[in-house]
Structure formats: structure tokens, C-alpha cells
Amino acid sequence: MPLVSASWAISDAAKTSSGKSFAQLTARGIGERWITLDGLRRVVEIRSVFPASGKLRRLLDELDEDLAYSGTERRVAIACRAAGIPVRLNQPIVGPAGKPVAQVDLCVDDSRLIVEIDGPHHWLPEVAAADRVRDRRLRSLGWTVIRFSVYEVDENLRAVVDEIARVHRQQQAA
Incomplete structure (x- = not known):
């Protein structure tokens, strides 16, 4: 069309x-x-x-x-919203002291789900190590963090959204 x-x-x-x-x-x-x-x-x-x-x-x-925001993040957000997932783009996550601890690509507040879309620079050892530390910090605050590469999104957006929806439902049921 x-x-x-x-x-x-x-x-x-x-x-x-x-x-x-x-x-x-x-x-x-x-x-x-x-x-x-x-x-x-x-x-x-x-x-x-x-x-x-x-x-x-x-x-x-x-x-x-x-x-x-990045075209890839935006595509995922739009597809998630179309699937009924109330996702927000580029959100600060605030710690117990009221200070931001991270700026995340996508988050779903009602299920405390964070979705990160990683470009190739995230495969550099120092960036990957920093991501692991950041993910542990976010998990300690009660968030679930899932990551997808830009290539996963480009190859199969529907599968990415399906996985986000699965984790979102799982978190809501918990």
C-alpha cells in the first residue's frame, strides 16, 4: 500500500x-x-x-x-505501544535518595521493566562491563532489565516485541 x-x-x-x-x-x-x-x-x-x-x-x-531518540528505540516503542504495552522512551530511573541512577532506553513503569537497545559499542569490553554494573544496580532497585541488539530489532521486530510483552505479563503477574 x-x-x-x-x-x-x-x-x-x-x-x-x-x-x-x-x-x-x-x-x-x-x-x-x-x-x-x-x-x-x-x-x-x-x-x-x-x-x-x-x-x-x-x-x-x-x-x-x-x-x-534513536530510530531503533523509537521503532520498538511504537511497536510496543501498538501491542498495548505502555512503554516510555529515554527515562531517568531514580534511586532511593531521589537521585537519578540511570537513563534507560525504554521502560514500562507498571511492570518495572527496562528495555535496552544496544548498538555495537556495547560489545566493547569496558562498555559491556559498565552495562553489567548498571544492570545489577537497576535490579537491586527492583527493575527487570532485558537487552536486545539493534540487529535483533532490525531482523525481527515482532519477536523482540513478543519477548517484551511476555516479560511484561510475567512481571505484572508477579
């Missing part, structure tokens, strides 16, 4: 969808690369004012906040 056609379809769906289902549909479209934020923004500009245009503009603004 051409990106522009998918963007028009998403803007039409905004008229009849609930806020949550519309956000999930949009996030899935971006995560699956059926649409782009720029394409969707162009459709909104072309159509100007239409039913649910305000809802669509607010969603685009929210998704724009994610653009400051």
Missing part, C-alpha cells in the same frame, strides 16, 4: 475510532512502515479541518516527542 494512501486511511479511521484504538492503529502503521509521520502530517495539512483532525494533530505531536 502506498504511504500516502495508508495515511489517508489512517486519517479516515480517526473519525470513528476511540482514542486508544486510533493511537494503536497509527503506532502500528508507523512501526510496520505503512505510514510515516511526515506523510500523515501532509494529509492533515491537505485535508485541513475534518472530523477528528484535532485528535490526529494531538497524536502527531505526541509521536513527534519520540523523534529525539
